[in-house]
Amino acid sequence: MSKDVLVFIECKDSMPRKASLELLSAGRQIAAKFSSGLSAVLIGSGVKRAADVVNAYSDKTIVVDDEALTDYGWDTTSSVLQDIVKKYGPMIVLGTSSMTGKDLFPRLAVRFEAAMISDAVGFDFEGDGLKIKKPLYGGKVISWIAPGTDAMLMATFRPNSFAVSEPGQKGEIIEEQANIRKNPGIKVISFKKGESKKVDLQEADFIICGGRGMKAAEHFSLLEDIGDIMGGRVGASRTVVDSKWRDYDDQIGKSGKTVSPKLYIGCGISGALHHIMGMDTSKVIVAINKDPNAPIFQYADYGIVDDLFTVLPALKDELKESREES
Amino acid sequence: MNVLVFVKQVADTEARIIISSDQKSLEIENKYVVNFFDEFAVEEAIRVKEALKDVEITVCTFAPARATEALRTTIAMGADKAVRIDSSKFETDDPLIIARILAAYAKREGFDLILCGRQAMDDESANVGAMVAEFLNIPHVSQISRLSMLDPGRAEVENEIEGGKKVSEVALPALFTAQKGLNEPRVPLITGVMKAMKTEITVLDPASFETPFGAIDNGSSNIRVLSYELPAKRPSVRIIEGQTPRDKAKSLVKLLGDEAKVL
Ligand SMILES: Cc1cc2nc3c(=O)[nH]c(=O)nc-3n(C[C@H](O)[C@H](O)[C@H](O)COP(=O)(O)OP(=O)(O)OC[C@H]3O[C@@H](n4cnc5c(N)ncnc54)[C@H](O)[C@@H]3O)c2cc1C
Ligand SMILES: Nc1ncnc2c1ncn2[C@@H]1O[C@H](COP(=O)(O)O)[C@@H](O)[C@H]1O
Numbered sequence: 001m002s003k004d005v006l007v008f009i010e011c012k013d014s015m016p017r018k019a020s021l022e023l024l025s026a027g028r029q030i031a032a033k034f035s036s037g038l039s040a041v042l043i044g045s046g047v048k049r050a051a052d053v054v055n056a057y058s059d060k061t062i063v064v065d066d067e068a069l070t071d072y073g074w075d076t077t078s079s080v081l082q083d084i085v086k087k088y089g090p091m092i093v094l095g096t097s098s099m100t101g102k103d104l105f106p107r108l109a110v111r112f113e114a115a116m117i118s119d120a121v122g123f124d125f126e127g128d129g130l131k132i133k134k135p136l137y138g139g140k141v142i143s144w145i146a147p148g149t150d151a152m153l154m155a156t157f158r159p160n161s162f163a164v165s166e167p168g169q170k171g172e173i174i175e176e177q178a179n180i181r182k183n184p185g186i187k188v189i190s191f192k193k194g195e196s197k198k199v200d201l202q203e204a205d206f207i208i209c210g211g212r213g214m215k216a217a218e219h220f221s222l223l224e225d226i227g228d229i230m231g232g233r234v235g236a237s238r239t240v241v242d243s244k245w246r247d248y249d250d251q252i253g254k255s256g257k258t259v260s261p262k263l264y265i266g267c268g269i270s271g272a273l274h275h276i277m278g279m280d281t282s283k284v285i286v287a288i289n290k291d292p293n294a295p296i297f298q299y300a301d302y303g304i305v306d307d308l309f310t311v312l313p314a315l316k317d318e319l320k321e322s323r324e325e326s
Numbered sequence: 327m328n329v330l331v332f333v334k335q336v337a338d339t340e341a342r343i344i345i346s347s348d349q350k351s352l353e354i355e356n357k358y359v360v361n362f363f364d365e366f367a368v369e370e371a372i373r374v375k376e377a378l379k380d381v382e383i384t385v386c387t388f389a390p391a392r393a394t395e396a397l398r399t400t401i402a403m404g405a406d407k408a409v410r411i412d413s414s415k416f417e418t419d420d421p422l423i424i425a426r427i428l429a430a431y432a433k434r435e436g437f438d439l440i441l442c443g444r445q446a447m448d449d450e451s452a453n454v455g456a457m458v459a460e461f462l463n464i465p466h467v468s469q470i471s472r473l474s475m476l477d478p479g480r481a482e483v484e485n486e487i488e489g490g491k492k493v494s495e496v497a498l499p500a501l502f503t504a505q506k507g508l509n510e511p512r513v514p515l516i517t518g519v520m521k522a523m524k525t526e527i528t529v530l531d532p533a534s535f536e537t538p539f540g541a542i543d544n545g546s547s548n549i550r551v552l553s554y555e556l557p558a559k560r561p562s563v564r565i566i567e568g569q570t571p572r573d574k575a576k577s578l579v580k581l582l583g584d585e586a587k588v589l
Contacts, residue, residue: 010488072487074456075465097452100488102445103468106456109422113540115548116421118451131552137448140343141352144552151548185465185497189482193490248507249486254339254447255362255506263588273339280557284586286578287563300563302581304574314575322579322589 003034006090008081009042009054010100012200016042016050019096019159019203024057026123026162027094031059033125039088043080043178045070056167062088066178071191074103075183082111083179090152092130097156098202105154114154115147121161121260121281138254138277158281159203160260194249199233201250206232207261209252209279210240213268213289213308217245222312223267229320235259235279237269253278267308271296288312327378329371330432331385331405332442332454333364335396339447349553360396363443365403365511366504370473371441372404373509378475382406384435388427390414394527401522402514409528416532419449420547425457426539427532432462434535439481440501444469452503459501461539467494469505 005027009020024040031038040058042050045067055061064080081104085093093108095101097119109116122133124144131146132155147153201207208223208230223234236246238253252259254274264282268289269275276299279285287300288308297303304311337343341357360368368385375381383405387393390413397408411427418424432440440459445452452468459466471491472484479498484491486505496502514522532542540546566581568574583589 012489098488099469099486102452103456103487106421106425106453107460107466109453110425110457110460113422113548116451116453116457117549118421118453126552135557136450136554137337137343138339138450139557141345142555142557144555146550146552148548148550183465185500186467187495189493189495191490191492258450263582263586277339284582284588285560286582292565297563297565299560301560301586302578303563303565304571304578305565306571306574310571311575314572315578318575318579319589322583326589 002036003030003092004036004039004088004090005031005092005094006039006041006085006088007058008093008095008101008104009040009050010096010098011042011044011047011050014046014049016054017096017203018164019098020054021057021164022159022162023094023096023157024054025165026157027092028057028165030092030123030130039090041081041084043069043077044072051173055170055173057165059171061171061173063173063175064178065175066180068180069178071188072100073182073186073188074107075186076180078104078107079181080178081108084176085112093152093154095154095156097158101156105156109154112152112154114152116154117145117147118156119258120155120157135281138273139280158258158260159200160205160262198231201233201235201252201257202259204233204259205262206230207235207252207259207263207279207282208232208265208267209235209237209269210246210267211237211269212239212243214240214245215268219309220245222316226312226316226319229316229323232261237275266296266300267312269296270294271299327381327439328435328437329374329381329383330435330437330440331364331367331371331383331400332428332440332458333368333385333387333396333400334361334443334446334448335359335387335389335393336361336446336448345554345556349555352554356392358392358396360399361443361446363445363504363506366506366508367441367443368400368403368405369509369511370504371439372512374439374473374475375404384409384437386411386428386431388413388424388532397527398522398525399514401525402518403512404518407528408525409530411530411532416542417544418547419551420549421449421451421453421457423542423547425454425461426537426542428454429458429461429539430535430537431530432458433538438479438498440499442501442503444503444505455501455503462499462501464499464501465496466501466503467496468503470502471505471507473502473508
């Protein structure tokens with residue numbers, strides 16, 4: 001049986017998300033191993049433009065562009081994706097473990113009796129098969145999970161799990177008509193657009209995160225400045241969110257978001273396990289804390305033991321300079 | 327109205343987890359709690375009951391006997407009935423199988439409203455809720471941060487989706503998964519704890535009831551855990567030395583560029 005790979009692409013502002021390009025890069029390796037094809041599917045309204053980017057990573061880019069798909073709903077999106085999966089018959093369907101991915105994939109997995117593995121961070125091959133790497137217990141344990149050989153695999157991966165490869169030869173773009181099925185039980189009353197942050201916290205390459213040591217909401221402008229210089233985002237510990245210095249959207253940790261940026265800098269954060277669980281898959285971790293015994297230093301690659309209010313302004317200047325040089 | 331809440335008992339954050347020497351199994355220190363997000367689900371069910379009065383709350387788990395304690399916690403909070411579907415003959419962590427079993431129970435009993443947590447803290451899979459809804463062919467809304475009951479047989483919920491907040495009106499029966507912020511879970515009162523000690527917990531053998539949504543036996547899972555391992559350990563921290571904060575910041579940025587190569 002051929003093991004074709006299909007990647008469900010998510011867009012933001014009509015362009016493919018970086019996390020989706022990462023999946024295509026991973027999908028390419030999987031397809032190469034099984035000598036199979038790699039397809040991408042774009043479902044939404046005004047997504048044709050994104051197809052021209054996606055195209056350079058996949059053999060086939062399937063586009064379902066329909067105004068009725070402007071706002072995501074699991075009912076409409078899954079009906080279209082279901083039809084595409086039926087028609088093209090992939091054995092491996094990949095998505096992002098974003099809010100959308102987590103909402104959509106489980107329903108689809110039921111329809112195909114698929115092996116569903118979510119919130120994964122990597123893969124490898126074992127013999128003739130594929131195995132998926134997934135953290136458990138807040139990252140305390142890593143598990144390797146194999147899908148059954150005859151089963152369709154549906155897997156969602158955390159953003160920043162893979163590097164984006166160089167674009168390759170342009171593949172084919174196929175437009176498909178949608179047969180959209182809406183669930184009659186759900187009526188959307190309103191949709192309030194959030195403040196459009198530059199990048200999503202979970203997708204950001206760079207995160208600077210503030211804890212109780214920041215002392216007050218207004219001091220977060222220091223972190224915002226550094227976030228802007230680095231093209232990244234500001235995160236927060238739960239204490240900070242509970243004190244209403246930052247929104248819950250920004251919370252990193254067990255009861256907030258799980259992030260794995262290239263570089264995470266924690267400022268005035270003690271490093272409670274609940275927080276660590278949300279960030280310890282970051283590539284490089286830096287901690288700035290005035291207490292040399294703060295637990296966060298056990299998880300960090302680099303540490304500065306000092307008052308963050310003196311370190312951060314200097315760090316901002318240094319980062320700015322290094323950015324300007326490169 | 328009948329409200330069903332799915333709860334999972336999970337290892338506490340502090341519990342020690344030991345990987346067996348053959349890497350095939352885990353030994354978990356006996357420190358278990360009600361899953362963090364499930365507490366919001368239980369609390370919300372109790373608030374629905376307080377608002378509408380004629381409501382019965384059933385809490386259900388698919389778990390071994392140790393989870394009785396978690397069920398008692400939810401009774402102490404204010405749930406009416408607790409059911410444990412015994413998992414001791416099953417080895418599965420497959421969300422599809424767990425959802426088949428939980429959905430079969432829900433179908434058998436019939437419920438107007440089903441609540442569960444956004445995700446379990448142990449497997450972090452966030453699958454079971456939406457899967458149960460799919461099996462039952464009812465709508466679901468993930469990660470709700472507000473719920474109000476409308477008459478008749480409808481609910482209004484708010485949830486966060488990519489790009490913003492959505493308010494939807496949903497016809498019951500429906501399933502909602504609870505996000506932090508939905509409410510503040512109450513701490514059980516002593517009277518609740520006393521009641522919970524006396525409440526009988528129904529134990530069901532999954533083999534004893536019909537499973538209309540597909541096979542649930544040990545061979546039917548499409549996933550298999552090959553091995554467990556510890557996460558790669560980071561080398562111990564390198565503390566940046568320097569006379570002044572500026573020196574330290576300078577050295578850090580240099581190391582991040584030259585050594586860590588992340589700038
Ligand atoms: C069920 C549960 C879920 C939880 N989920 C989360 C979660 O998702 N995310 C999360 O973050 N937490 C979570 N927590 C809370 C967690 O246990 C900690 O309480 C929290 O992370 C501590 O936040 P903090 O590090 O900002 O504050 P603190 O622990 O108070 O640490 C402040 C640190 O700042 C340092 N500091 C102070 N002033 C300065 C200065 N001028 N310069 C430099 N350093 C300074 C101090 O030395 C200290 O180390 C959860 C807890 C529970 C029980
Ligand atoms: N074994 C189980 N028994 C009862 N409820 C469960 C079980 N597993 C998961 N759930 C429910 O489904 C939610 C999501 O779990 P998960 O899909 O495992 O992340 C949990 O918060 C629980 O409400």
